[in-house]
Amino acid sequence: MTDRTTYVQIRHAQKAFGTLEVLKDISLNVERGQIVAIIGPSGSGKSTLLRAINDLDPLTSGEIWLDGVQVNKSLPFRQYEKHINEMRQQIGMVFQHFNLFPHMTARGNVTMAPKMLKGLSDKEADALAEEQLDKVGMLERIDYYPSQLSGGQKQRVAIARALAMKPKLMLFDEATSALDPELVDEVNQVMKKLAEEHMTMIIVTHEMDFAAAVCDRVLFMDQGVVVEEGPPSVVFKNPEKERTRAFLRKHLETAS
Amino acid sequence: MDTDLMLRVYPFFLQAAGTTILLSVLTALLGLACGTLGAAARLSRFALARFLGAAYVSFFRGTPALIQLFILYFGGPQIGIQLDAFEAGVIGLGINAGAYMTETIRGAIISIDKGQREAARTLGLSRWQAMYKIILPQAARLMVRPLGVNLNMLIKATALVAAISVVELTYTAQRYIGSTYKPFEMFLLAGILYMIIIYATGRAVAWLDRKVQIV
Numbered sequence A: 001m002t003d004r005t006t007y008v009q010i011r012h013a014q015k016a017f018g019t020l021e022v023l024k025d026i027s028l029n030v031e032r033g034q035i036v037a038i039i040g041p042s043g044s045g046k047s048t049l050l051r052a053i054n055d056l057d058p059l060t061s062g063e064i065w066l067d068g069v070q071v072n073k074s075l076p077f078r079q080y081e082k083h084i085n086e087m088r089q090q091i092g093m094v095f096q097h098f099n100l101f102p103h104m105t106a107r108g109n110v111t112m113a114p115k116m117l118k119g120l121s122d123k124e125a126d127a128l129a130e131e132q133l134d135k136v137g138m139l140e141r142i143d144y145y146p147s148q149l150s151g152g153q154k155q156r157v158a159i160a161r162a163l164a165m166k167p168k169l170m171l172f173d174e175a176t177s178a179l180d181p182e183l184v185d186e187v188n189q190v191m192k193k194l195a196e197e198h199m200t201m202i203i204v205t206h207e208m209d210f211a212a213a214v215c216d217r218v219l220f221m222d223q224g225v226v227v228e229e230g231p232p233s234v235v236f237k238n239p240e241k242e243r244t245r246a247f248l249r250k251h252l253e254t255a256s
Numbered sequence B: 001m002d003t004d005l006m007l008r009v010y011p012f013f014l015q016a017a018g019t020t021i022l023l024s025v026l027t028a029l030l031g032l033a034c035g036t037l038g039a040a041a042r043l044s045r046f047a048l049a050r051f052l053g054a055a056y057v058s059f060f061r062g063t064p065a066l067i068q069l070f071i072l073y074f075g076g077p078q079i080g081i082q083l084d085a086f087e088a089g090v091i092g093l094g095i096n097a098g099a100y101m102t103e104t105i106r107g108a109i110i111s112i113d114k115g116q117r118e119a120a121r122t123l124g125l126s127r128w129q130a131m132y133k134i135i136l137p138q139a140a141r142l143m144v145r146p147l148g149v150n151l152n153m154l155i156k157a158t159a160l161v162a163a164i165s166v167v168e169l170t171y172t173a174q175r176y177i178g179s180t181y182k183p184f185e186m187f188l189l190a191g192i193l194y195m196i197i198i199y200a201t202g203r204a205v206a207w208l209d210r211k212v213q214i215v
């Protein structure tokens, strides 16, 4: 699309689960190649916002746009299913608990969707699996099942699985939160590498150092609103809002 | 105990056991078909299908199988359903077993972590693709043992069709009691044959269960 339209746009996102308002009018623009971190206390709506972007949790109102196309446009059921499946192919998502398919090897996990949805031949799919698993440093384990991998290895395979669809945008929902501390770094390294390749990413994280190192912009969310946003140097070092300061202070205490 | 008599009638019982096995196989296949449809209905996004699935399960699990067989075999002709005893046995027991299998299949499907479906949908798979490529292969492995329990129950339930005169094991035992007046030997012989069938089935299920485990 044109360079003028922002790559990813969230416009006035609102989301309620029953009477519980989880997202209260959130707007966010992400340029192509930008990396945005979302931080905030537990229950502030970070996951819900991320899951709204690929419509896993449909918004109550508001719009999501990716590369000039509205993700959550209103269409009759069947047409919408077709549309959303196409959109989701362009949006990679990485979950806190990996959600690898346990009945498939690393290779199977990576090749399943490209084979099924893009009609890759076995040979093409194998080449793709090797390429993507190599990128995350998991080539030697290509024929291992998830149950034979450590948490960090599982998450790297999950990243390769998402990358194999050649997404325009990657979403990470606390990708390292479920990992033992010594396994966090191997996953962070992979994400850093993606950052260097200018992958557009939205990263929900509670690792402030990592966010400061790789992100162009940081959003601080609390109780369903964006309290503060800006470059990491400002949000982390010199936040304007008292709520942000309180959160960072508390986070530092618990982290140390 | 008259073991000579048992050995003499044994070949006829063996033949009857063949009928019991055939009845069990056909019932299991019909049950599996009904169970699959029932589970699909119970998990449908359409409320009417969910209601019909739930009604099917409630009715067939909530009334005695013997009454269901009687309704079908004796009551059927009144509403234009003419079946011979064997057909009525297979259809009646199959639909009954399907109600139990509906719950087994549904239980296995809903026990798969919802993160699996989400990961599949996130990659762009449709509902159906996520179901048959991701959910069902995992659920199928969980189903083997509980379906084995359903199978065990179903084999024993085939004894009920003696009541509508299908010449299977139980009916054969009853017939020989009529001529020999030796109920202990005749029922014991039938019981032993049932046990062999059920034991073999149990072993087969356990083998299959091991076979389908991932790693």
Ligand SMILES: Nc1ncnc2c1ncn2[C@@H]1O[C@H](COP(=O)(O)OP(=O)(O)O)[C@@H](O)[C@H]1O
Residues within 6 Å of the ligand: A017, A020, A022, A040, A041, A042, A043, A044, A045, A046, A047, A048, A049
């Ligand atoms: N499916 C759901 N149904 C009901 N409430 C939900 C659901 N998902 C999340 N919530 C609620 O929405 C709020 C925000 O959750 P979440 O987006 O997961 O927060 P975060 O990721 O920032 O910890 C929480 O109060 C949570 O309990």
Ligand SMILES: [Mg+2]
Residues within 6 Å of the ligand: A046, A047, A048, A174
């Ligand atoms: Mg969360």
